[in-house]
Amino acid sequence: GKGFRAEYSPAFFGEVLYGELRKIKAAFDPHNRLNPGKICPPQGIEAPMMKVDAVKRGTWDRQIPLAVRQTWRGAMECNGNGLCFNFDAKSPMCPSMKISLNRIHSPKGRATLVREWLRLLADRGVDPLKLEKELPEKRASLRTLIARTRNSWHKRKGEYDFSHEVKEAMSGCLACKACTTQCPIKIDVPEFRSRFLQLYHTRYLRPVRDHLVATVETYAPLMARAPKTFNFFINQPVVRNLAKKHIGMVDLPLLSAPSLQQQLVGHPSANMTLEQLERMSAEQKAKTVLVVQDPFTSYYDARVVADFIRLAEKLGRRPVLLPFSPNGKAQHIKGFLNRFAKTAKKTSEFLNRIAALGMPMVGVDPALVLCYRDEYKLALGEQRGDFHVLLVNEWLAQEINARLSVEVSGEPWYFFGHCTEVTALPGAPAQWAAIFAHFGAKLENVSVGCCGMAGTYGHELTNHKNSLGIYELSWHQAMQRLPRNRCLATGYSCRSQVKRIEGTGVRHPLQALLEIIG
Template identity: 35%
Template structure:
């Protein structure tokens, strides 16, 4: 803690930042309270705020920062994906974040079987790049979508498949690093003579080599005795593998796992392997978790690439996650007994014969009578295998929802023992947790003896927080008793105090000397792993806990912003894939404050400071944090991906609305807020007088008035044919219909935006339903309040929501199916309306058009007999809200279209960038365009020739705005195909009529 207190002084930091601004440093610097707050947490229980965050663009930038920090004696800590579970990259002083800019793949050398990357490259980014070449980087982690290669090197990461493929350190060919004095060195495999020559140099790298060679030479017997003979051996200063069997020196084994305490990596050359052509996954279900554990050694006789295990708690939580829709057919099969454990057994092969032989071996073992399982299934479909593995990857996040008030908490989550001793270890581990009265979830790499265990704790509760020390101590002793380690995968971080216990006093002293040789001033990530003479490492009791800091949040604010408080920092919102819907503002900016995790961190800090203010205490950070939070919310597109895709369900749009409502309670709102919040009412008039409205808009734009209020590129008004409001007599008529008539009748719930700006879609829907034999009653569009909710005008939203729900309830009570076109409208009843006012929530959903059509097709009410479908192929672009909130939408649409002989493929995309009014707001136009180019433009211009179909109004509006082409809604394509079919090609299982009633 002494180091953190010393470097917390603002004067040297100000000197450093000022000096960088005058140097050739080309990166970004952030010393504001908001940025420092965002980078004060990772995926651990700890919270340590840095003095500044620096985002280098190249190796020279890092060298410059370190050299100047060395002169000022400022500590420096490198940070990658921020997914560490033990505070590995948390510290005071300066943080160097390589993920924003240093994320390039520099060189691929197929002939050498290697690739060179910058440290900020994400694992899934690398493997996606390698896939077309037939290669992959084998070490796998569950956070592959956001874990950086630099971070994986820092912790010597490994995961699924490590029994066969090993750890990150096994693939390092060479590393370029910056040492603690700012000097640059290349670390690669050396002959003993070459290493000895370097050790003679009178510089920092020379002293480091000299000390390392001495330590491994003088302590060979102690090293051999201390390092366990297991796949998950001692990481962090791995002395055992520095000198290979060939007597060559590989210092990369020392640096990998050293968590940035010895050097900072700027470039890594990695070995890559040929990607196996085939794989199969065999999920095996068991009645008891312990039985599943005990079966692992038997399953390993089939020599699979991996055996992963999950318990019943993870399986139960998975059933509440979107992933369950795609895997229920395998894992949700009926069973007479409750499933208590699950083993995933994976095989990799280069051809069908090899894969078949491997599966035959497993089947023989399973049929041999030694296994006490419920059942097993062989899965060979690549997509389904990926979906099943995504469940395993989500386990860590799912356990964040283990209890309404407690979360699965990481602090003893990666203990490892020899795999044959795992059942006994787990049995005693459970006894420890049971004795402390905590619930927990378990999952992990059973084949290598590494199990992830997360006790459910409320870290804001002092009693729960006090359990960290005794449980940690007891598990450390238990792991050693079984010949294992407290840390088998995720590195040590603030658990470095246990290093002497596992390394022993002799080797630990040598580790400290190695640290001193590399970093004599203790400037690199101090307090972790080892310390030079005269310095100490931190103890877990002395590091600030996030829950301890969050205790200051008033109970009402903690309840209002409970999802921000619950955010455990798993970082799923940092997903690298541009086609992943979460989170668009982060993807386009690479700014972590513009992500759900960053916004949650700012919200917690704002709520804490606001709570302190209530007690009359002043805090100079409150205004800065409040403005940082407001600025971060301004770039949130309210796409709601985080509300379903985040494992913890951190619903940022909902909390944003609540915050903005409070924020503007005593501030003047921009004129644009007033206009947009009430725009739906104005559109009712515009629909009746479209020519007048469009002319007024043109004049408005020509004089620049639109820019004065901050709205640009507003769409032209193209209304649907007129529909009038529903009256009591109409409701009575609908209610009085016979059951048969109701089955052939539809109430079309129009929405303001489609009916005002894309009326042809409404007319096409009416026509389509009529062609299919339904009498269509049109409910004139009413305000849905979405814009008011996004802006935090909750008083306006409440009035609109009450009216909308009352209106929809009247329609639903008629017993006639109510169908909507626009996803935003149909989804609001289950989200904004229900969350804001549960007392007025609908008791029955409005159906989306695809839900209705699919339902009618399945029931036989619509039964087209298609002889030949159209020659055209279609590309289906879904609205991001329905894609994340209702994943089944894709299969519903493709099934409906297929029924009419139409071949459609759902295109994986991120957000289009429009998001209601976001793309029209002048300050966000650039970001909106970038988002469209990032994902949508590339997929639209892929040259496939497929006809694009888009379900969302915003998506069609954005596409037309940027590409100057008018995309179709799926109903328009369906209608065209239906009308083109000769009578003999399409027979509808009902009388064809085309009835329309406007209501």
């Protein structure tokens, strides 16, 4: 800040303004006791001003090649403003900083570490852009496996590598994306975090849990064919202990039983193919809404998807459940960026073909829907196409007559927004409140920070304590204060965290609307 640059204050402000600053300082701090040496001394006191004799940051940053600086802009553009050091528990940025009280676990801390990592790579003649470019063409080989195994063994033996410090900071990140909007610079830690993890694991082995998380969209649909059988095994203490000890995963979620397909047996919304959709008449298309599935809600909280289909029917629409197509969010979070790009490309092609039919597409989980808008765009650029998946509230706002005056009465409902949703779309809580008001119900927004689950973050043993602590900061007090059956949360992660800690869960706002409509 300007305080540490006090030697430049006279030149920066000019003689006249600098004199006025000294008068203000004299009025409030005549004896120069508050931050002496910063900005200016009080009028009448000639005191030495702060000087920075060390090498300036720009000198270090210029050691990083220009091309690298331009493509790692998130880390490079952090100006050190420190807004991410906010201790307000109800502020969404930054949950890992709030619970650890360690500035390394903040966007500023992570950006600083990545800049130094990039500088050290440049100092050793390593070009991260070249490495990233070569990765898609690189095939797994015994030689690279042996090299990664050897490096990982040296790591366990305590051999130092600055990359390990960066990795520790990145592993503490919840990838909630609050920094992408709440930070004045909008540095987007999850994006450069994923890039770092991808490169880090070309040198060191990945833990088994990374592969387990990244492939959830492959095995979850298969397991959902026999949910009770798999839940029986997942619930066994021996399985949970093995998962905790050898994989590092705790409180493994159970599959929805009955599954989504079982709940929709015989329903006209299920099992429609793309070809059948293309053959629909213009009149049929005008009444149809397409439901885009995500792996977590469809396979672990299927009732929400089924209830959205019922809600759409109540509103006079014909809902159609689209075939499941992987989203790739979990791959992105764990740094499997090449896999993510392939997943995103395939799903984009599918959704663009659907979008050409001119029917609205709706997804029920905010984090997964917003992935289509943000991560897909970064990964694919123009190849993403122009398909658009709406959030439930965005679609409902289009469907209802928002100008219709309805008297609001009865006990209020309480809205808990997903942190990715409320930071990327700050108008979402008000939009939900307007939708509830349309149906004669009152919805109050509850100001809370992150719930601490953040996808799979809260299921990882290394993060378990922090996950519970983050929840305790703001969510627990609100849940204790408010009637549980009136609390609503849009995020699957949020609902699963509440159920895990409080013992009883909360519903999605769309489920409350279904109850209100009756």
